[in-house]
Amino acid sequence: MPEPIPVDEFVALLNSHWNASNVTKPVLTQRNSGSEARIDLNRGDYCIGVPGTPTLDEIPLGNWNSVTRNYSIGVELSTRVSRQRLYDLMAEVRRICHAKRHDMSNFQRVQFVSFNESVDDTLGIWLGTCDVAMVNDSITAET
Numbered sequence: 001m002p003e004p005i006p007v008d009e010f011v012a013l014l015n016s017h018w019n020a021s022n023v024t025k026p027v028l029t030q031r032n033s034g035s036e037a038r039i040d041l042n043r044g045d046y047c048i049g050v051p052g053t054p055t056l057d058e059i060p061l062g063n064w065n066s067v068t069r070n071y072s073i074g075v076e077l078s079t080r081v082s083r084q085r086l087y088d089l090m091a092e093v094r095r096i097c098h099a100k101r102h103d104m105s106n107f108q109r110v111q112f113v114s115f116n117e118s119v120d121d122t123l124g125i126w127l128g129t130c131d132v133a134m135v136n137d138s139i140t141a142e143t
Contacts, residue, residue: 004106004107006051006055006071006073006107006134007030007031007049007050007051007073008030008049009104009106009107009134010049010073010075010110010132010134011028011029011030011047011049013096013100013103013104013110014028014047014049014075014093014096015028017096017099017100018092018096019092019095022088022091022092022095023085023088023089023091023092024044024045026044026045026046026047026077026079026089027043027044027045027046027047028047028049029046029047029048029049030048030049030050031048031049031050039078041078041079041080041125042080045077045078045079045080045081045085045089046076046077046078046079047075047076047077047089047093048075048076048078049073049074049075049076050073050074050075050076051072051073051074052071052072052073052074052131052132053072054072055071055072056069056070056071056072057069057070057071057072058070060141061138064141065140065141066138066139066140066141067138067139067141068135068136068137068138068139069135069136069139070133070134070135071107071133071134071135072131072132072133073131073132073133073134074129074130074131074132075093075129075130075131075132076127076128076129077089077090077093077127077128077129077130078125078126078127078128079125079126080124080125080126081126082126083117083126085126086117086126086127086128089128090115090128090130093112093130093132094112094115094130097110097111097112097132098112104134107134107135107136108135108136108137109133109134109135109137110132110133110134110135111132111133111134111135112130112132113130113131113132113133114130114131115128115129115130115131116128116129116131
């Protein structure tokens, strides 16, 4: 069975459950997907999935027959509209994480971890990164 790729699965989750009545749906992609050669904020907002650091953290349990795996994902948000739009994009990512926390087949839990804003008002661009964890608790370690 192939190892799941958390960024791909999370971007697919966002794409299928984004509620455009909460905030306009951005361009949803992942870094190095080949689908976007460059970001063009004139087209709209962007939500880009990237591997977090560490991408995978494995914690042994008990006698090491079981482990907990935490996969880290960064979700880079960018908009030219406003700081409020940036926070609305973050809130929609967070809402999806909360609403679908146990709905993925390859992961037991999706968890919104944090949000960091990076703003340069002179450029009129608002940027932020959400940190998300995909977790599998107490699973059998392969041998």
